[in-house]
Amino acid sequence: MPKLFVLRDEAFGLLTLHASDDAALEAAVLQTWQRLSPDRLLQVDLASRQRAAACAEEQRLTGLLLVVAALALGVAAMGTQALMTDTLRRRRREIVLRRLHGAPSGAIAGTLLREFLPPLAVAAVLALPLAAWLGWHYLAGYADRVALLPGLALPLLAALAVIGPVLVLTLAQQLRTALRIQPVEALE
Numbered sequence: 390m391p392k393l394f395v396l397r398d399e400a401f402g403l404l405t406l407h408a409s410d411d412a413a414l415e416a417a418v419l420q421t422w423q424r425l426s427p428d429r430l431l432q433v434d435l436a437s438r439q440r441a442a443a444c445a446e447e448q449r450l451t452g453l454l455l456v457v458a459a460l461a462l463g464v465a466a467m468g469t470q471a472l473m474t475d476t477l478r479r480r481r482r483e484i485v486l487r488r489l490h491g492a493p494s495g496a497i498a499g500t501l502l503r504e505f506l507p508p509l510a511v512a513a514v515l516a517l518p519l520a521a522w523l524g525w526h527y528l529a530g531y532a533d534r535v536a537l538l539p540g541l542a543l544p545l546l547a548a549l550a551v552i553g554p555v556l557v558l559t560l561a562q563q564l565r566t567a568l569r570i571q572p573v574e575a576l577e
Contacts, residue, residue: 411435462548466555473505473563485572498564505560517545 408414415433422431477484480501487497524541528534535541 411437458548462552465552466559469509469556470559473559476504477501477563477567481567481570481574484567485570488568489572494564494568497568501564501567502560505556509556513549517549520545 406414406418415435418433419431422429484497487500521537521541524545525537528540
């Protein structure tokens with residue numbers, strides 16, 4: 390018959406057991422404990438439950454980060470929309486004068502693109518490496534982490550691919566509006 394010796398009244402440690410069936414293992418441990426030490430409380434915390442709790446917390450954090458990232462992309466898109474709208478509002482007269490002097494729509498669009506693209510490119514060049522570094526630093530605490538390219542670079546490039554078409558569509562819509570301005574409206 391096995392014997393259990395307890396040298397102090399506090400909790401006395403951790404027992405690690407492995408089995409293919411967690412429920413059967415837990416039942417056997419509880420049954421053995423009740424037989425050997427019925428007056429002491431036993432707390433059984435299975436590794437599978439601990440892993441599930443940790444994974445649930447990671448899923449919650451991932452969902453929260455996804456919402457924050459989507460909000461950040463939305464704010465960036467709205468900020469870009471506002472910047473383009475304000476710039477085109479300020480340059481209405483210039484656009485109309487260019488059209489009156491025979492400038493093609495492509496030349497006017499090229500002028501505006503040269504104004505908008507450098508700040509956006511600088512923002513991407515500064516923000517994407519910073520985001521990758523912060524992501525890598527966050528993941529450094531994990532023993533098993535994703536590789537840099539598929540785990541960090543691809544999601545960042547996907548975010549850029551999402552905001553890129555939004556910016557292009559915004560610019561196209563703003564340009565279409567600007568090119569439809571009647572000279573009389575712009576000179577008022």
